[in-house]
Amino acid sequence: MPHPGGTPMDFGVPLPPCHTCAGRSHCLLGRAPREVQMACSVGERRFRKGETLARQGQSLPVLQILKVGTVLLHRRGAEGIDRPVGLAGCGQALGTTALFAAPAELSVTTLGEGRLCEVPAEALVSVRQGAVARGLLEALSRENARAQAQLADWSGLLRMRGATARLAGALLLLADLQRSTLVRLPTQAMLAALLATTRETVARGLAHIALAGGLARHDRWHCAIVRPRLIAMARGMAGPVSGSGAGDARRAAALTETDAAAALPSAQPSFSRARTSAASACAPLP
Numbered sequence: 001m002p003h004p005g006g007t008p009m010d011f012g013v014p015l016p017p018c019h020t021c022a023g024r025s026h027c028l029l030g031r032a033p034r035e036v037q038m039a040c041s042v043g044e045r046r047f048r049k050g051e052t053l054a055r056q057g058q059s060l061p062v063l064q065i066l067k068v069g070t071v072l073l074h075r076r077g078a079e080g081i082d083r084p085v086g087l088a089g090c091g092q093a094l095g096t097t098a099l100f101a102a103p104a105e106l107s108v109t110t111l112g113e114g115r116l117c118e119v120p121a122e123a124l125v126s127v128r129q130g131a132v133a134r135g136l137l138e139a140l141s142r143e144n145a146r147a148q149a150q151l152a153d154w155s156g157l158l159r160m161r162g163a164t165a166r167l168a169g170a171l172l173l174l175a176d177l178q179r180s181t182l183v184r185l186p187t188q189a190m191l192a193a194l195l196a197t198t199r200e201t202v203a204r205g206l207a208h209i210a211l212a213g214g215l216a217r218h219d220r221w222h223c224a225i226v227r228p229r230l231i232a233m234a235r236g237m238a239g240p241v242s243g244s245g246a247g248d249a250r251r252a253a254a255l256t257e258t259d260a261a262a263a264l265p266s267a268q269p270s271f272s273r274a275r276t277s278a279a280s281a282c283a284p285l286p
Contacts, residue, residue, distance in 0.1 A: 017042050017117075026091030026179075027065055029117070032139040041123045046115050053094060053108040053116075060095040060104055062118040067091075069114020070177065072190070073106045073151070082107065084193050086154035087186075089177035093143045099124045111186065158196055161236060166195045167205040168214060168233035175225050182224050183215075209233065 018037045024030025029037055044067065047053065054060055056076055070089050076082045085106070088094070094108050098121040124136075153173055160166045170191060174183045185191075188202040195202070209215050214229040 017044070021067070023067055023091050027067075027117075028063075028091075028093040028096075028139050028143040029065060029119070030091070031142070032136060036136045036139070039123065039126070040119045043118050044115060045118060046113065047110050049110055049112045051110045053110060054104045054106065056105065056107045057103050059101060060098045061121050063096060063098045063121070063124055064094040065091070065117045065119075066094065067115040067117055069116070070111045070184075070186075072109045072111055074109065075106050084190070086151050086194070087111075087174070087177055088147075088150070090179060092147065092150075093140075096140060096144060096147075099140065101125075111190075154194065157194075160234065163195070163197050163201045164205050164208055165234050165236050166197070167191070167202060168209060168230045170195060171209070171215065171223075171225055172227065172230050172234060175227070181227065182218070182222060185221050185223060 018024050018027070018030045019034075021027070021030060029040060029042060047069065053064060053071065066089060068090065070087055071094070072084055073086045073088055074082050074084045088108075094116075095104055097104055101121065150173075157166045157169045157173075160169055171183060174185070175181055178184060186194075188199045188206075191202045192199045206215070209230070210217055210223075212229065212233065213226055214233055215223040215225050217223045
């Protein structure tokens, strides 16, 4: 139990900060043994939108764990072009290579304000060499498996047939990422960059999915998803909108594209412009 005005205590023994964190069940350190949490010197800080948390090829002095917020993961390929590869959210560890003093494999850019926990690399090395190393390595192995699965899910979207199926799959991943059926949408430019399509296609796809019953728009940036319907659309099992519904879809898409065009002047935005635009549109839900 938290001690009034002081450090959380358990029968007189200090508890780690993770003990009172609401997101501990989703976190690398939250799932680790208490001895690991006490030895890691966990600190918490806020971050701003558009902040670069990690750069590919550079070593990080800390292990970072997202507490609140959404970040973009991107990687520079052999051809030298930086491309988005996925999003990360609550509880995801960033810079796990700090444990081995290795450079980061991905760049990370925040898409809104939020908070994260940081563990100094020196503390991780001492834990790795100490008696509680097994607990840390087990938690780290689980986190790496989770991160690989999430990146595979984002990559798998590009292998779906049809832009609507890919967009439905992306909405499902966003709901899982934000742990809510009320989804905060990134910009259409960011979705287009992640799905290797155009902003206009994303606008038409969102309008189509709404008319087909896969989502209900609350406002420009929020929608409530209907998971069974989205799953069917992602599998290509949902039929097309027909009759007057198709005309409504075209009109809705046209209106959405008009709004997007006002925010982004380029018809085919670059990834760097999409990333900058998304920074003001993908903040976490309160």
